[in-house]
């Protein structure tokens with residue numbers, strides 16, 4: 330392929346800026362505002378006082394959403410086209426990046442717990458990107474009378490450890506404490522991608538709130554100065570859509586698997602991983618799990634959109650500038666998105682056989698682990714519990 334043709338296929342990572350409104354506490358304390366958004370010009374200005382001089386630093390992004398923007402504004406203006414591209418066959422990634430308390434969870438999940446869906450299935454105003462994307466996918470595929478399945482995964486990355494937020498507890502006798510410590514390994518999938526071994530894939534049939542609530546409840550949270558319910562980790566939510574195409578006689582001829590990744594990545598000192606793309610730019614920490622998870626999204630074959638989140642108030646000035654600097658640099662990352670190939674039925678079957686083999690190996694692994702845990706519990710009881718008795722009986 331010619332260099333010119335290759336360049337034509339390149340697209341930049343899209344970067345949006347979202348500034349959340351003042352919280353009630355910030356309004357009460359009359360904290361000065363240092364961030365001003367100009368949605369129309371796609372600019373955000375940060376006011377600084379340096380040696381008595383008032384200086385404004387201005388950053389331009391692909392789209393800017395000020396404190397008055399509603400969840401629906403962000404979704405309609407920026408996310409709908411991306412989800413449409415997923416339905417057309419691209420793999421896409423959307424992730425929120427920002428300091429603690431700037432609205433990453435609010436933007437990606439929304440306030441699912443507080444609000445309920447409307448009578449006709451319409452989403453609450455507070456619903457974030459994930460439930461809206463799921464609804465758009467279902468609505469579109471239903472309107473096309475397509476034969477499809479939608480599967481999701483939800484993982485947490487904390488201190489270089491990956492845990493599954495959707496792992497069913499009742500299926501395992503492992504205690505919650507052990508479960509949370511259970512790490513999942515990252516490995517190459519043999520097709521140039523990365524997969525997390527043992528990650529639970531859940532089939533979604535309609536609404537996503539129950540699943541999101543279940544996963545979110547397992548995220549590690551702690552109170553920070555800026556957020557009473559701060560998640561202490563990075564999270565990645567993936568939606569895989571499998572669409573089947575039928576022949577006129579009705580039998581399945583070929584299919585396509587498209588993937589949408591939705592993540593929220595913490596910026597700031599509490600996190601040991603730093604800005605993922607600063608790493609991808611500097612080519613350091615090549616083995617960081619976050620960098621590996623995002624390998625295809627930053628500089629790979631995926632279409633990627635970053636939502637940088639900031640607070641408007643003065644106490645966050647330093648972190649806000651750092652988020653804006655990183656986000657601005659990320660605008661220069663180029664990806665080469667490729668449409669997923671439609672697979673012929675025979676290839677599809679081969680692929681599914683491969684998946685069955687992989688799942689068999691996982692079941693075996695889980696059984697072995699359960700055996701080890703049961704043995705350990707048995708030994709623990711023996712050591713810690715009351716004097717242990719073995720009864721020998723004999724019949725006859």
Ligand SMILES: Nc1ncnc2c1ncn2[C@@H]1O[C@H](COP(=O)(O)OP(=O)(O)OP(=O)(O)O)[C@@H](O)[C@H]1O
Pocket residue numbers: 348349350352427428429430431432433434435436553556558559560561595638
């Ligand atoms: N755009 C917004 N409109 C209204 N409230 C918001 C908005 N963004 C964030 N908030 C509120 O700000 C608080 C912090 O938001 P959130 O928990 O989403 O931050 P976060 O970036 O995920 O923080 P952390 O990294 O600590 O988990 C929440 O109470 C949330 O409801």
